[in-house]
Amino acid sequence: MDDILVIKDLTFKYKDNPIFENFNLTIKKGTWTTIIGPNGSGKSTLIKIIVGLLKSDSYILVDNVLKSNNNIKQIQKMIGVIFEHPDSTFVAETVMDEMAFALENLEMGKLEIQKKVKEVAGYLNIISLLEKNPYQLSGGQKQLVALASILVLEPKILILDEAINRIDYLERENILKILYKLNKEKGITIINITHDIEESLYGDDVILLDKGKIVLKGNKELVFQEEKVFNAIGIDIPFMAELSLKLMYYNLVDEMIFDMDEMVNKLWI
């Protein structure tokens, strides 16, 4: 599998406060990576550097394009970011116009824009919202509109920065399922930065970040075996991972099982 994001020897500091020193990271194309870590571990800073919101001259390669001062727009087109407060990014009075905004800036034709907007709205099941004002939607609907406005640009990487932590449980589940579909069907690489470690179970890989350093990185089945490392920096592992480890200790199961139904059926055949 090819690498879609490569960061080498990244060094960054806020005034005298070093955040990253010789930091390296590789993300494979088409994967879903969850980045987790304590407050202040550098998660959000990392994203801002990748998309050029914070300046850095370090080596950042996005889908074989080396980031430089001259190609920030090209990099930003490849990476869509959904932030915690979608309201702050809305510019239009209807969802339809909101989704069309970036395409208009790319001088795409009107018919082509309409076709693209309807195609993405259909995929996300938000056709009924197209005429509504984005500010009057629920938290989950707003994040779907933010996602739709990014998907029309066909990004290769989708980054969520604490994007779904303030919305209702059912809406959150809905968005996670849509992201799963996007990842599997369209091959979009997903990087989810979150404090809710349960969200990591939708993905493949987990990165545990602390004080600007990668403490653990790998497939979730392997990473969550290292419960002591998580505990040492005060981060819980997902409920099903904790349950699996304890049941493995008592020889009641012999592997990590993240699905509750599967676990119940394994324990009571």
Next chain:
Amino acid sequence: MDIKFNKVSFIYNEKTPLEKEVLKDLNFEIKKNQISAIVGKSGSGKTTIIEMITSLIMPTSGNIKIDNCYIEKNSKIVNINELRFKVGLIFEFPEEQFFNSTVQKEVEFGLKTFNYKIDEMSKRVSDALKMVGLDDSYLSRNPHTLSSGEKRKVAIASILVFNPQVIIFDEPTVGLDSNSKRNLMRLIKMLKNKYNKTIIIVTQDVDFLHKIVDYVYILEDGKVILEGDKYTVFSEVETLLKHGITVPKLVEFSHKVLKEKNIKMGYRDEINDLIKDIYRYAK
């Protein structure tokens, strides 16, 4: 200090095209010296309720009785100020409202409005910081340079400085890592057990709630549809899920075992107790 809602209704944008009734004839009572939780989906009326308890908005009809204060449509301002010393509200992401250059200035800011003497203010600030586990070395520090957990503690101290009897937390765990959540949990328990505070938590984080709450109200469309101690409420798994409210993972697992395997395990607060049950009942 009990809080009693008596036939409370609230209409946003009354007599305009955007008129919306959020609460209708709501009756319920929050008991003193307990940790109570109000749980519900967006738009269920949670925020309206806590804004009313803090008299930020007044009921369209009915009243809320807190101690000897009544909050009703035409409450007098003197009464409201008295109430604001009794009830403190800690908003979601309270640290986003910091605007002072030191922790001392930030915590004492509210008191200044009420013309406290400097000596008394200093003592109150120091005591409030102590309650949240921060010593006097924090007084001169810039609140913006603190860690997220510390910032939240300073924000809580800014409310505790008034020594309110009732403390309301609006989505207190959003944006906090596991360690900061555990610290917050300890702080809330201490506020109840050591300082006899009445705590009201509005949250969707049921796994957090499950570990500390005494009494739970489930709210939907401005009505309390279910209430009781946490064991009573969280045992109603089907009802909660039907109304779009998640249940604690421990409860969800036991419920699945009951539903799919017809095996009734106990209601457990800790994962180790669940493991013991599984060991006992599995295979």
